Amino acid sequence: xxxxxxxxxxxxxxxxxxxxxxxxxxxxxxxxxxxxxxxxxxxxxxxxxxxxxxxxxxxxxxxxxxxxxxxxxxxxxxxxxxxxxxxxxxxxxxxxxxxxxxxxxxxxxxxxxxxxxxxxxxxxxxxxxxxxxxxxxxxxxxxxxxxxxxxxxxxxxxxxxxxxxxxxxxxxxxxxxxxxxxxxxxxxxxxxxxxxxxxxxxxxxxxxxxxxxxxxxxxxxxxxxxxxxxxxxxxxxxxxxxxxxxxxxxxxxxxxxxxxxxxxxxxxxxxxxxxxxxxxxxxxxxxxxxxxxxxxxxxxxxxxxxxxxxxxxxxxxxxxxxxxxxxxxxxxxxxxxxxxxxxxxxxxxxxxxxxxxxxxxxxxxxxxxxxxxxxxxxxxxxxxxxxxxxxxxxxxxxxxxxxxxxxxxxxxxxxxxxxxxxxxxxxxxxxxxxxxxxxxxxxxxxxxxxxxxxxxxxxxxxxxxxxxxxxxxxxxxxxxxxxx
Numbered sequence: 055x056x057x058x059x060x061x062x063x064x065x066x067x068x069x070x071x072x073x074x075x076x077x078x079x080x081x082x083x084x085x086x087x088x089x090x091x092x093x094x095x096x097x098x099x100x101x102x103x104x105x106x107x108x109x110x111x112x113x114x115x116x117x118x119x120x121x122x123x124x125x126x127x128x129x130x131x132x133x134x135x136x137x138x139x140x141x142x143x144x145x146x147x148x149x150x151x152x153x154x155x156x157x158x159x160x161x162x163x164x165x166x167x168x169x170x171x172x173x174x175x176x177x178x179x180x181x182x183x184x185x186x187x188x189x190x191x192x193x194x195x196x197x198x199x200x201x202x203x204x205x206x207x208x209x210x211x212x213x214x215x216x217x218x219x220x221x222x223x224x225x226x227x228x229x230x231x232x233x234x235x236x237x238x239x240x241x242x243x244x245x246x247x248x249x250x251x252x253x254x255x256x257x258x259x260x261x262x263x264x265x266x267x268x269x270x271x272x273x274x275x276x277x278x279x280x281x282x283x284x285x286x287x288x289x290x291x292x293x294x295x296x297x298x299x300x301x302x303x304x305x306x307x308x309x310x311x312x313x314x315x316x317x318x319x320x321x322x323x324x325x326x327x328x329x330x331x332x333x334x335x336x337x338x339x340x341x342x343x344x345x346x347x348x349x350x351x352x353x354x355x356x357x358x359x360x361x362x363x364x365x366x367x368x369x370x371x372x373x374x375x376x377x378x379x380x381x382x383x384x385x386x387x388x389x390x391x392x393x394x395x396x397x398x399x400x401x402x403x404x405x406x407x408x409x410x411x412x413x414x415x416x417x418x419x420x421x422x423x424x425x426x427x428x429x430x431x432x433x434x435x436x437x438x439x440x441x442x443x444x445x446x447x448x449x450x451x452x453x454x455x456x457x458x459x460x461x462x463x464x465x466x467x468x469x470x471x472x473x474x475x476x477x478x479x480x481x482x483x484x485x486x487x488x489x490x491x492x493x494x495x496x497x498x499x500x501x502x503x504x505x506x507x508x509x510x511x512x513x514x515x516x517x518x519x520x521x522x523x524x525x526x527x528x529x530x531x532x533x534x535x536x537x538x
Contacts, residue, residue, distance in 0.1 A: 059386025062088025068114035085114030096395030175201030178384030192344030199244025281319025296335035343368035375454030407451030
């Protein structure tokens with residue numbers, strides 16, 4: 055059985071590059087992280103985000119290029135696909151196109167013999183973390199800026215947009231229970247970070263013209279280490295389920311009165327402390343010792359570390375594609391589960407993209423008349439020791455937002471100036487944003503997907519030690535990252 059999972063806009067332009075109006079720029083029709091995943095007879099074949107092929111950051115358009123590559127990796131044609139599971143976006147235009155048949159007609163044109171199914175945003179987040187976890191039994195929590203739009207069937211308008219969901223699973227018994235936490239005005243962790251990030255850039259920073267879309271939360275998280283101000287601007291409410299109610303007005307007014315750095319710190323601390331209080335309240339009756347997290351909010355490594363170090367849970371699982379980049383995977387793997395397929399995924403779930411043989415690579419090097427020479431890993435080691443910058447391309451590509459040893463840039467962390475050298479020559483990022491590191495597993499922590507911030511206990515790696523003395527570290531093993 056050939057099962058495809060998809061996420062992305064249908065027939066409208068979802069990217070900032072295609073914006074036709076000021077409303078579009080503000081996110082009216084903006085979508086992001088489109089992609090495709092393919093399973094054949096329960097075995098994972100390929101997962102890919104459109105941005106890796108289109109070169110449009112966060113590309114949210116219909117993932118035609120990703121579809122083509124995934125099908126090629128599986129050695130099948132589009133008319134051989136049996137099921138397509140598509141995750142609609144939260145925009146009203148997406149709902150309209152579901153109702154008027156535009157969405158289904160587009161998918162039938164792409165996959166003429168497939169049965170088309172539409173599946174919820176948070177449901178796919180949940181599936182992506184549950185079915186990649188090592189747990190047979192546990193609970194899950196999904197939190198992000200906004201998932202599927204839920205329409206009132208009687209009054210014909212959007213009743214609410216998902217922002218948090220919980221559930222329970224038992225794989226052996228075939229149980230998967232999913233519950234939306236319905237109060238839309240609560241638990242707005244993702245919206246909090248997006249809106250306040252936009253405010254910081256638009257009103258506090260001298261840099262103007264930035265929206266919540268491109269004033270990314272990663273920028274604010276990195277900047278927060280340079281600030282110090284904090285005041286709690288939320289309360290925990292309990293209506294049979296606990297909810298967090300942020301005082302958006304107080305938060306906005308406070309940030310407006312602060313420097314860029316203090317505003318970022320103020321926001322980050324309210325986000326991470328609010329998240330910890332929320333999850334602590336949920337732990338009492340709704341989350342057990344084995345917990346799976348998903349949704350874009352769990353890309354915040356400072357918050358993840360706070361939750362991990364709290365001791366609330368015996369085991370935590372967060373997939374490397376915890377944001378919307380993982381939705382097509384969640385859709386496809388749910389399809390396998392729904393049809394009783396025996397699911398098989400790689401041990402290293404960070405590397406789910408295509409792999410290219412030496413022959414394929416040489417073909418393109420020759421095609422573009424590029425000079426090259428073959429090398430071994432020892433040469434790379436020598437170059438890093440010699441303080442050179444290495445562009446590293448090997449094995450299957452990463453799936454999700456992190457570079458995790460297959461499509462990565464290496465440089466020695468032992469010289470403080472290397473951060474600025476790498477940024478000036480290659481990355482061109484905000485000067486305050488830190489670089490990440492790689493180390494062997496077994497040094498007291500395990501972070502194979504670079505989802506936690508660790509305290510740095512040495513002066514030997516200044517290029518990757520952030521202002522708050524932390525580093526976003528990836529731990530590697532020979533079994534999963536042999537060349538690295």
